[in-house]
Amino acid sequence: MLLAVDIGNTSTALGVFSGERLVAHFRIHTDRMRMESEYRVILKNLFALEGLPPPTAALLSSVVPPVEREMKRAIEKLFGVKAQVVDAESTGLEVLIENPKEAGADRLVNAVGALSYKSPTGRYIVVDFGTATTFDLVEAPNRYLGGAITIGPQTAVDALAARTAKLPRIDLVPPKGVVGKSTLEALRSGLVLGYAALVEGMVRRFKEEAGEALVIATGGFAETLKDLCPSFDVVDEDLTLKGLLRIHLGRG
Secondary structure (H helix, E strand, O other), X not given: OEEEEEEOOOEEEEEEEEOOEEEEEEEEEOOOOOOHXXXXXXXXXXXXXXXXXXXXXXXXXXXXXXXXXXXXXXXHHHHOOOEEEOOOHHHOOEEOOOOHHHOOHHHHHXXXXXXXXXXXXXXXXXXXXXXXXXXXXXXXXXXXEEEEEEEOHHHHHHHHHHHOOOOOOOOOOOOOOOOOOOHHHHHHHHHHHHHHHHHHHHHHXXXXXXXXXXXXXXXXXXXXXXXXXXXXXXXXXXXHHHHHHHHHOOOO
């Protein structure tokens, strides 16, 4: 039993694998103020809720060091297993950027997860929608070539609402059409259709520079955009967790 944990800036995903099968998947809010004892309570309750036995191994990917520290301690105290933290070296990837230590662990783990798919060209573009949206270029058998980072869709919504007096926060759902007939529909047009245009434009530019590639979308907004982004070949919300499993199994 493997406990795979992906700690992001906004949310933390936890997956429990029995062998190579994902048997449970949880998502909790990432809170930098939570202490190790609080995470122990959360983990104990989640495992009890699903009737799961304790894990025999744990692997963490994190971009939030304070949460990583407390979560690691909680896992080790509660389950009595060593919680390993992913870094560039442990992924098994050849990280071909100026400073490999700068590459976010989540982006590298996504790259490992992408390699589980078959690409006709041996290249992959991974689009991950989170607090930031990342675009990463991967090449078989194990090369991470770099990527791009932009603001995440929900972060854009929150920033717009915070900096304007009359524009409300909205749900990110597709509008009825591109020409909005109300403020709400105008916001949805700009933030959802506009974001889809951003994604399609970036994927096109990646392909112009690097050649054809299998496009894999992950993260919470991927499902919303899948019908608006014809460039997506695969939508896999569990890509990061699957990448952690592959690293654990030595397939990075």
